[in-house]
Structure formats: C-alpha cells, structure tokens
Amino acid sequence: MIADTLGRPLRNLRLSVTDRCNLRCQYCMPEEEYVWLPREDILSFEEIARLVDVFADLGVDKVRLTGGEPLLRKDLHRLVALLAANPRIHDLAMTTNGVLLAEHAPSLRAAGLHRVTVSLDTLRPERFKALTRRDTHARVLEGIEAVRRSGWPGLKIDTVVMRGVNGDELVELIEYGRKVGGEVRFIEYMDVGGATAWSMDQVVSRAEMLSELERRYGRIEPIVERSSAPADRFRLPDGASFGIISSTTSPFCRTCDRSRLTADGVWYLCLYATRGTDLREALRRGAGREELEGLIASPWRGRADRGAEERLGMAERRPLIQIGELKRDPHLEMHTRGG
Numbered sequence: 001m002i003a004d005t006l007g008r009p010l011r012n013l014r015l016s017v018t019d020r021c022n023l024r025c026q027y028c029m030p031e032e033e034y035v036w037l038p039r040e041d042i043l044s045f046e047e048i049a050r051l052v053d054v055f056a057d058l059g060v061d062k063v064r065l066t067g068g069e070p071l072l073r074k075d076l077h078r079l080v081a082l083l084a085a086n087p088r089i090h091d092l093a094m095t096t097n098g099v100l101l102a103e104h105a106p107s108l109r110a111a112g113l114h115r116v117t118v119s120l121d122t123l124r125p126e127r128f129k130a131l132t133r134r135d136t137h138a139r140v141l142e143g144i145e146a147v148r149r150s151g152w153p154g155l156k157i158d159t160v161v162m163r164g165v166n167g168d169e170l171v172e173l174i175e176y177g178r179k180v181g182g183e184v185r186f187i188e189y190m191d192v193g194g195a196t197a198w199s200m201d202q203v204v205s206r207a208e209m210l211s212e213l214e215r216r217y218g219r220i221e222p223i224v225e226r227s228s229a230p231a232d233r234f235r236l237p238d239g240a241s242f243g244i245i246s247s248t249t250s251p252f253c254r255t256c257d258r259s260r261l262t263a264d265g266v267w268y269l270c271l272y273a274t275r276g277t278d279l280r281e282a283l284r285r286g287a288g289r290e291e292l293e294g295l296i297a298s299p300w301r302g303r304a305d306r307g308a309e310e311r312l313g314m315a316e317r318r319p320l321i322q323i324g325e326l327k328r329d330p331h332l333e334m335h336t337r338g339g
C-alpha cells in the first residue's frame with residue numbers, strides 16, 4: 001500500500017469508460033455539443049483491465065465505473081466481468097444516470113458488478129426535463145425499479161441539490177429511497193469543471209439540508225463510522241439512513257483516497273486537478289509492469305492535492321473553469337474525468 005504526502009492511501013479508483021452522455025444536466029453538461037475525446041484514444045476493455053491490475057498491485061481495492069454515462073459504452077458487462085475476476089478488487093460499483101439501466105441491469109449483475117448508484121435529482125418529470133433537457137425521467141425510475149425488483153443490494157441514489165431547482169424535494173426523495181430500498185445521498189452543488197453556471201447562492205449547504213430535514217423528521221443523529229466514503233451518514237428517528245456529500249462547504253480532502261482515470265487513459269489525482277498523467281501513451285508503447293507501477297506510484301507519493309479545501313479558502317468563488325478553456329481541453333470537464 002502506498003501513501004501520499006498527507007498519508008492518504010491509493011485505494012479508490014474511478015474509471016470513466018466514456019465521455020459521452022445521454023443527458024445534458026445544467027450543472028454538468030450545460031452545452032448541447034462538446035469536443036469529444038478521439039475514438040482511437042479510448043482505452044479498450046483489455047487495456048483498462050491491465051491498468052486496473054497495476055493499480056491493484058499498488059493498493060487499489062475499490063473501483064467505480066462512471067463517465068459520461070457508463071451505460072453508453074457498448075458491452076460494458078464485458079469490462080465488468082474482467083474487473084470482477086480480479087480478486088483484489090473488493091468493491092466494484094457503477095454510477096449511472098439510470099436511463100439505460102433497466103435493460104442492462106441483469107447482464108451487469110450476472111457479470112459481477114457488486115452495486116449500483118443511480119443519480120436522480122428530482123421525482124418530478126417536468127423538472128427532470130428542464131434540468132437534463134431530455135424526457136427520460138420514467139426510464140430512470142424503471143431502472144431503479146429493476147434494481148429493486150431483482151433484490152440487488154447496495155443501491156444508492158445520488159441527488160445534486162440546487163436552490164431554486166430541487167431544494168424543496170429532500171423529504172420526498174428520502175421517502176422515495178425508503179420505498180425502493182436505496183440510501184439517498186444529497187450532494188452539494190460543486191464548482192467543478194463543466195459547472196459553468198455555478199454560483200454560491202445556488203448551493204444548499206449541508207447545515208441547511210439538515211435543518212430542513214429536522215423540521216420534518218425531528219432529531220437527526222450522525223452515524224459515527226471510520227470511512228473514506230465521501231458521504232457523511234445520518235439516521236432519522238425512525239432508523240432510516242441517508243448521506244450528505246458536502247464537498248463545497250465542508251470538504252473531506254484530508255481523507256480522500258480517490259483518483260480518476262479518463263476513458264483515454266489520463267490519470268488525475270484530484271477532481272479539481274488541471275493536469276494528469278498520460279498512462280495510455282505508456283501502455284500503448286509497450287511499457288512493462290515496472291514502468292507502469294512507477295508512473296502511478298511516484299505521483300501518488302508526491303500527491304498533496306486538496307482541491308476542494310483550496311476552493312473553500314478562496315475569497316471570491318466563481319466557476320472553476322470558463323467555457324473557452326473547457327473547449328480547448330475537454331479533460332477539464334467533469335464528464336470526461338468522471339464524477
């Protein structure tokens with residue numbers, strides 16, 4: 001196991017399998033058209049599995065498939081099967097917008113995917129349409145229902161909370177989570193690359209969410225646990241639990257063991273990092289295992305990133321990256337590096 005300059009282990013790898021998405025969420029992909037990664041640069045499943053194997057040698061035991069929308073990657077179950085066969089990967093998860101989930105859930109589960117997180121920001125079809133600019137809300141709910149029906153454990157529902165958009169749906173979403181057997185996690189709106197319309201006044205803070213929920217449910221207790229998971233978990237008086245990911249107002253950089261590999265093999269040590277390591281180049285020129293290990297171990301040992309904490313310390317906060325710069329370098333986009 002290797003650790004960075006703050007003692008954080010290399011454990012958690014988020015794998016973006018495509019930069020394409022079938023939604024256009026205001027807070028992530030507000031444009032209709034994007035500069036996409038060149039097709040020939042996209043790593044094959046075998047290349048991804050080879051890199052994951054090197055990462056696993058260095059301590060990674062948690063892998064999350066993401067994107068873009070991971071279910072747009074053809075035959076994703078094949079990659080799942082390759083990764084599930086790696087005995088050192090103890091937790092193999094996927095984050096999806098759920099639109100294509102109903103049709104793919106059985107093959108992904110059979111291939112060995114341990115659990116699924118579905119992003120769902122609203123229970124109201126009209127709001128969904130306004131937020132994502134697509135009319136596929138019913139399909140997302142069908143996807144969640146398919147997971148529930150099959151009894152697939154570990155379902156989570158992730159909701160980005162935005163003032164004036166869905167800030168009034170916290171209670172409804174918790175009740176929905178209860179109904180479908182999924183733990184809801186509320187995410188503070190973040191000023192990541194891609195969120196070009198971000199402003200602090202749209203952020204609903206963790207403190208605000210808790211007081212709103214306490215008004216409805218009564219006293220909420222924090223669940224005390226040792227974990228590097230991004231969500232702080234809480235329990236309602238009736239025993240139901242939920243989480244809050246407060247990256248904007250109360251970042252958790254000090255325990256962050258996450259890094260991100262883009263679909264074209266660039267590795268980032270922080271969601272806010274502007275530079276990454278090109279592992280595809282090394283892989284494709286035939287670099288041996290030792291060289292690949294060095295390319296990963298050495299930047300991780302030198303890692304000092306605390307992106308979200310640094311953002312918090314800024315006097316005046318504006319979107320991280322302006323649209324012109326995002327067009328020049330799509331690697332700066334959240335949808336490229338995987339949320």
Ligand code: SAM
Pocket residue numbers: 021027028066067068069070095096097118119158159160187188189190191192195334335338339
């Ligand atoms: N397409 C998949 C999905 O929708 O879950 C995976 C990729 S998406 C980039 C991963 C997560 O990042 C989603 O839960 C999304 O809501 C979240 N996300 C994107 N932009 C965000 C922002 N500005 N603030 C907070 N979360 C954001």
